Amino acid sequence: MPERRFDAAGFRSARVAKGMTQAQVAAALGVKDPSVVSRYESGDATPPPEKLPRLAALVGERVDDLFPRPGLPTLADLRCDAGMTQKDTAAATQTGSSSPVRAAEGGRRKLAPHYVAPLAEAYGVSVEELLAAEKRSFGEDAAAAPRHPQARHPEARQPQARQPVGPQSIAKKIAALFEGTAERERPTDAELAERGNARTGRAVLSGPLVTSLRLGRSTQAGPEVLEALAAALDVPAMFFETGDVEVAAVVTSLRTARIGLTAMAARGAEGDAQNAELMRWVADMFGGGPRPGDDSSPRARS
Known part of the structure; x- marks a missing residue:
């Protein structure tokens, strides 16, 4: 049959x-x-x-x-x-x-x-x-x-297996990315807008728009805005497209690790033999460490 x-x-x-x-x-x-x-x-x-x-x-x-x-x-x-x-x-x-x-x-x-x-x-x-x-x-x-x-x-x-759910709203996802980071160490909303526009080659973000999304005043955004926001925050665009908890965990963990490595490089920590070995391991594991000259290290919020 x-x-x-x-x-x-x-x-x-x-x-x-x-x-x-x-x-x-x-x-x-x-x-x-x-x-x-x-x-x-x-x-x-x-x-x-x-x-x-x-x-x-x-x-x-x-x-x-x-x-x-x-x-x-x-x-x-x-x-x-x-x-x-x-x-x-x-x-x-x-x-x-x-x-x-x-x-x-x-x-x-x-x-x-x-x-x-x-x-x-x-x-x-x-x-x-x-x-x-x-x-x-x-x-x-x-x-x-x-x-x-x-x-x-x-x-x-069919057993209705509960799907693990990560942060859902844009505001909650942004908050998850900055969890554990002091306010003074975060980039300003204007800096995020400038970075996202530069990386995508489109002027779709502004400081007030990022603020509105970050605080939950705006709950919806088009694909180009989310792509630019993701680029500014050093995460893949899919982070804002899915509520899967595993995706959220992987993205936030890797982003936190990348920020830490960038900060090490900025301090000249790569001169230390042990830290240099760590950086080489990261490069081997993930196809390269922080991009040279990348402005993704934590900066003081004005």
């Missing part, structure tokens, strides 16, 4: 309409590399069928609407609709192995009677639905069985 059809264009449209980034989808799926979602949407890769209910739920769609399945489900279809891998079924059968389910899904050996009810419960379907799906897995004709009166929709069976 054909699996559900992943609609790459439909998913991308639903994601954009929901206001989610590819990074947020990846984090919710437990995928560390956001480019995986990009490959899904470009058609270069297809998500595992057990992830389709979760993907649909993330963008607020029913899996039957967004990723329809032609025909009636097999055992593998029921499992995937429950968001489970074959390995996950070992807990339901209490065998410590996926072999019973793998054999039944492959049409080699039917489920032992004592596995049927626990699997039906795990999949959120009736025993009749499970047995009908088993027949289809063995190439037998089986009409649609009545749904269990308390059966849940596929998305509802």
Whole structure:
């Protein structure tokens, strides 16, 4: 029986309409590399069928609407609709192995009677639905069985893992970057505006605008403004595009380390053998230390 059809264009449209980034989808799926979602949407890769209910739920769609399945489900279809891998079924059968389910899904050996009810419960379907799906897995004709009166929709069976959330507003993100830095050591808003404009080659920032964003008086900004602000603060533009806590932690930590290294260089600390060794290690790890002549060291706020 054909699996559900992943609609790459439909998913991308639903994601954009929901206001989610590819990074947020990846984090919710437990995928560390956001480019995986990009490959899904470009058609270069297809998500595992057990992830389709979760993907649909993330963008607020029913899996039957967004990723329809032609025909009636097999055992593998029921499992995937429950968001489970074959390995996950070992807990339901209490065998410590996926072999019973793998054999039944492959049409080699039917489920032992004592596995049927626990699997039906795990999949959120009736025993009749499970047995009908088993027949289809063995190439037998089986009409649609009545749904269990308390059966849940596929998305509802998916555990809604809470996505770690970092600072959300522009003001909170700016505050996170300066956390632990004394007020007198921070660049002024005018300095940030000048730096961001210079690095992006566009005059989109001004001191008052940066002040308004930093204090939360303005809560929205266009892509060019956020790009310039990110450049001024020595962070990637994606820092302002996502609320992922891991992204926030990595960016703030690396920025803090970079400021510290720049301050060491400004003090002539690289002349010390140990500090010079540290600087070389950083250069090897991250493709280079602070940029020569870069004006990103902490400066007194006027």
